[in-house]
Amino acid sequence: MRAQELAVRWADALDGAVAPTLTRAQVEQLLDGFGERLIAAVRGTADMSVAREAAAALVAANYRDPLAVHRSVLVLCKDLVEAVCPERDCADYWPVRDRAIELGAEFAAEFTAGLRNVALSEQERTLGAALTAAREAEARRQLSEARFQAIFEGASVGIGTIDIHTGLVLDVNNAMAETLGVPAEAMPGRSVADILGPANIGEAFGLFQRLLSGEIDRFRFESEHTKPDGARTTIDLSMTVVRDSEGRPRFLVGVTVDVTDRKQLADQLWHDAHHDWLTGLPNRLLFFDRLAAATGQVGVCYLDLDGFKEVNDRRGHTAGDRVLCEVGQRLRRALPPNGVAARLGGDEFIVLVENCSGQDELDTIAESLLAALRDPFDVAGLLVHVGASIGTALVDTDSTAIDELMHAVDTAMYRDKALRHGALGDAR
Incomplete structure (x- = not known):
């Protein structure tokens, strides 16, 4: 997909939003100016600032409707990915999609800031006019009182x-x-x-x-x-x-x-930027924010699905997406009140247990997570089995760096995966 086609799709998506005074051709021309740079950014060969520039341009073009940012984020997270990786089997698909999600978050943040600045500017102009009229009332009472009253009432x-x-x-x-x-x-x-x-x-x-x-x-x-x-x-x-x-x-x-x-739009945009679009779980960004803010002893469980690639290969990516959604729901139900699950990307999930009492509690939670995934998944009437390898780490956040913690759970997870595959080989 070329940049021009991306601009046309984007303009199609914006149809029906509260429109500016631009013609359809002008809207396409405006969006086409960002196409090549957006494609380069999602490929990782350009920085993400183009998303903020595109958002600022739409706000400047008088787009105010929440639909405009909602539909634009969908274009960036779906159509832009398709432009670079038409097939999900593409080797760069997951990195491209992660960068597209980051572009969407940058776009949403700038669009929200732009709307706020517009609203505040209008308020400041109104307040300034009211104060100016009020001061003039003391010097030239009759004329300025009439002006103030007109501003006041209208x-x-x-x-x-x-x-x-x-x-x-x-x-x-x-x-x-x-x-x-x-x-x-x-x-x-x-x-x-x-x-x-x-x-x-x-x-x-x-x-x-x-x-x-x-x-x-x-x-x-x-x-x-x-x-x-x-x-x-x-x-x-x-x-x-x-x-x-x-x-x-x-x-x-x-x-x-x-x-x-x-405020509601800003809250929704924040949610969309910090949660996985498929499962609804917190995404990588929100998880690491929570981890960085945690105090005291925490537990982390790192899960990598076993057999998920086979589901994608045999049943298709739609079936795979349904399995991922169900995995997210099961993990959420299996967690205690002090636990939060997040999707890092692909078939990788991670769980943070705040104020963890010790290894016994963490082991119990890890077993509950694995147990939640043992039952088969119903995909359009077909039962498929997906297991998981899990790695855990219990650390004191005051003395352990985040990268050290992630290295520990990553190593533990791959050790568990190797043990599981070895057990399967022995059984054969």
């Missing part, structure tokens, strides 16, 4: 003003009322704590008190918000002291933006 973000001496709300616009889930007419004359309610006071109230006392001039943070009807949203809240020409505080301006959709 803004798509929530804006409210608060008396700095009493802490009571002076006025809010309809967007603020919609964000908080409280009618606009019900807020003036009430305190912020009363409007937010006990479930939402938290950090916001503490920062608000520091603002009223003059300890700080502004604050901004993101928090979960529960509306009176029980609906939960994520809100980006900014609040600033407005001063007169002599520097005396006059009132407070608060700006709220409902970022629930953006």
